[in-house]
Amino acid sequence: xxxxxxxxxxxxxxxxxAREAGVSRAxxxxxIRNAYGxxxxxxxxxxxxxxxxxxxxxxxxxxxxxxxxxxGFEIPQVGNDFLTMIVDGATEALADTPYQxxxxxxxxxxxGDVAINSLADRQVDGIVAxxxxxxxxxxxxxxxxxxxxxxxxxDRSDRYDTITGDDRAGAEQVMSHLFDLGHRRIVHLxxxxxxxxxxxxxxxxxxxxxxxxxxxxxxxxxxxxxPQVIHTMFDGSEAHAATRALLDSPDRPTAIFAGNDTLAxxxxxxxxxxxxxxxxxxxxxxxxxxxxRHPLVSLTSVDQSGITLGREAxxxxxERLAGRTESVRYESPAVLRxxxxxxxxxxx
Amino acid sequence: xxxxxxxxxxxxxxxxxAREAGVSRAxxxxxIRNAYGxxxxxxxxxxxxxxxxxxxxxxxxxxxxxxxxxxGFEIPQVGNDFLTMIVDGATEALADTPYQxxxxxxxxxxxGDVAINSLADRQVDGIVAxxxxxxxxxxxxxxxxxxxxxxxxxDRSDRYDTITGDDRAGAEQVMSHLFDLGHRRIVHLxxxxxxxxxxxxxxxxxxxxxxxxxxxxxxxxxxxxxPQVIHTMFDGSEAHAATRALLDSPDRPTAIFAGNDTLAxxxxxxxxxxxxxxxxxxxxxxxxxxxxRHPLVSLTSVDQSGITLGREAxxxxxERLAGRTESVRYESPAVLRxxxxxxxxxxx
DNA sequence: ATGAAAGCGCTAACAT
DNA sequence: ATGTTAGCGCTTTCAT
Numbered sequence: 001x002x003x004x005x006x007x008x009x010x011x012x013x014x015x016x017x018a019r020e021a022g023v024s025r026a027x028x029x030x031x032i033r034n035a036y037g038x039x040x041x042x043x044x045x046x047x048x049x050x051x052x053x054x055x056x057x058x059x060x061x062x063x064x065x066x067x068x069x070x071x072g073f074e075i076p077q078v079g080n081d082f083l084t085m086i087v088d089g090a091t092e093a094l095a096d097t098p099y100q101x102x103x104x105x106x107x108x109x110x111x112g113d114v115a116i117n118s119l120a121d122r123q124v125d126g127i128v129a130x131x132x133x134x135x136x137x138x139x140x141x142x143x144x145x146x147x148x149x150x151x152x153x154x155d156r157s158d159r160y161d162t163i164t165g166d167d168r169a170g171a172e173q174v175m176s177h178l179f180d181l182g183h184r185r186i187v188h189l190x191x192x193x194x195x196x197x198x199x200x201x202x203x204x205x206x207x208x209x210x211x212x213x214x215x216x217x218x219x220x221x222x223x224x225x226x227p228q229v230i231h232t233m234f235d236g237s238e239a240h241a242a243t244r245a246l247l248d249s250p251d252r253p254t255a256i257f258a259g260n261d262t263l264a265x266x267x268x269x270x271x272x273x274x275x276x277x278x279x280x281x282x283x284x285x286x287x288x289x290x291x292x293r294h295p296l297v298s299l300t301s302v303d304q305s306g307i308t309l310g311r312e313a314x315x316x317x318x319e320r321l322a323g324r325t326e327s328v329r330y331e332s333p334a335v336l337r338x339x340x341x342x343x344x345x346x347x348x
Numbered sequence: 349x350x351x352x353x354x355x356x357x358x359x360x361x362x363x364x365x366a367r368e369a370g371v372s373r374a375x376x377x378x379x380i381r382n383a384y385g386x387x388x389x390x391x392x393x394x395x396x397x398x399x400x401x402x403x404x405x406x407x408x409x410x411x412x413x414x415x416x417x418x419x420g421f422e423i424p425q426v427g428n429d430f431l432t433m434i435v436d437g438a439t440e441a442l443a444d445t446p447y448q449x450x451x452x453x454x455x456x457x458x459x460g461d462v463a464i465n466s467l468a469d470r471q472v473d474g475i476v477a478x479x480x481x482x483x484x485x486x487x488x489x490x491x492x493x494x495x496x497x498x499x500x501x502x503d504r505s506d507r508y509d510t511i512t513g514d515d516r517a518g519a520e521q522v523m524s525h526l527f528d529l530g531h532r533r534i535v536h537l538x539x540x541x542x543x544x545x546x547x548x549x550x551x552x553x554x555x556x557x558x559x560x561x562x563x564x565x566x567x568x569x570x571x572x573x574x575p576q577v578i579h580t581m582f583d584g585s586e587a588h589a590a591t592r593a594l595l596d597s598p599d600r601p602t603a604i605f606a607g608n609d610t611l612a613x614x615x616x617x618x619x620x621x622x623x624x625x626x627x628x629x630x631x632x633x634x635x636x637x638x639x640x641r642h643p644l645v646s647l648t649s650v651d652q653s654g655i656t657l658g659r660e661a662x663x664x665x666x667e668r669l670a671g672r673t674e675s676v677r678y679e680s681p682a683v684l685r686x687x688x689x690x691x692x693x694x695x696x
Numbered sequence: 697a698t699g700a701a702a703g704c705g706c707t708a709a710c711a712t
Numbered sequence: 713a714t715g716t717t718a719g720c721g722c723t724t725t726c727a728t
Binding site: 023024025026027030037038039042061063064065 | 697698699700701703704705706
Binding site: 011056057058059060061063064068070078079081084085087088091092094095100101102103104105107108109117118120121122123145265268269272273290291294295296297 | 359406407408412416418427432439443448450452453455457465469493616620638639644
């Protein structure tokens, strides 16, 4: 114990407000919740008392009986630009509602379910989560108690809503684009799949990266070409290293299709450092994050409208909060944005 | 009301666990808090019951009596790479503690105090906030009730801890760097100051951007040059537009010192689009965000170690939680990272 | 339209 | 070492 700092006046409670306004606690509660059955006069009294006492309801106490007016977002990485777009869309959609957003990022070595649990423990009124590898059965259990919207899952549930981009169409466009430019030696670079392969994988639902990889394989095989897939961590530095190795290989690819823009930016840095350009090695990413548009980067990518994804997630959650119980599935279209990072190969 | 989905089994409470283990609620409480006075045998019983019932303590209920084991972070924008670095550092520092992090981003048109309040309402055990323009007197009131660490404030308080980079030294290095290269027509581009000027401004404390701007003015004036300061919004697109205008002006600057990297990246895009390079217009940013290191961007910037800032913030907060009451001030050194975006001007 | 009273799940005294 | 008890601040029946 350090020296006892005088604790300052205890923050006022609903009881204090009731006393100050000369009414009951229940009355104050009704006023702050805009509930039915308060006279104009009482509302004015109470509102004035609230101002005077600078009263703020404790969320914890509210959550124990009613709602917390909080929506929780679980996101795997704070620094990922694509996730940022989603959060921005959500923020916008939340602007004129009484709900506050809190974000639970994953801690080091943490999996998505930990952060989702932590939001549920906090009794948020609803959860939006991006957790492609969490067991759907487990998610359904969560969704029994807390309205849940999952982003980036191709499975379908009766309990929670799902939102995805059209990963199949997006990857198809990437492959067509590269083939049309004349590329044949195309390598696909993506993040490590879960190990061990979860038992529910390979069902109807597959994570976005897996879908993109599958399309890559299909298209390569259909064109009579040998697919080559390289797995890295998600942070781009491994993508950089893997690309260096590829560039030194005897049979250097003329194009690299990266599973997302974070990886693609890492790939581009290795290409640039080697003094090569798009005519030597074309690079295509996925997500169309803001930096892809930058003239110095100019990365060809697939736009699946992260902003819309976030906005829709909130909309669906608010619908559930308003009483909807049937589950909904929303798919955002994918559009290729061709830029200077992809070009016809110098040597066929 | 939609159709009533059967609500699933009510999640178990501490009471259920106590019954299952054949002990009292207090005993369970002690076990989950690792408190003093539990026998090995009881611990085993209780732990087993917890597993069996999949019991998870409700944070709201805990917060009403004891601690919520939650640390709240208020950050002005989710998409800002510098803030991301801070959060990453904090995540790392939190990894082996029982504390969970939640982030309260600002809603649209929201000010920092709203999000800080929302964290306080949630009864987090401590708050880290980045809110350069919030009234220090107000912050002290918050700090009376909730341990508080402010990042990016040059003021000093007896109530809360402050963490900053050495903005004066950083800006000095930028100006020296540009002068050494031979630049004379240097424009400073930064974010809009608060309007109206808050009454507490101009005291010992000033926000980082204001300090950087002040140093710019001092150095320009000392060199017998006319300072030119342009204000924009924080998101880079206005920086882009402002730069275009500058490039078209009869008296085009040979260097632009941007108040942070987000702005600098916007400036760079305008420079690149105009077909110009560092010999025409040099660009320097501040914060040394990851993209600055990218070979295609290669932005000269000032590294104030965002990771360290975040790590220190958590360390200071944990210290306060452990009983410290005297306030602490931490300053991170600033180091210029010269890259290809700055060079000797083609024409003196 | 308003108020009284019960209780949400937990922790912290205080017993024993 | 363990159990009993009294609330924390709020919302929600249920009276009036």
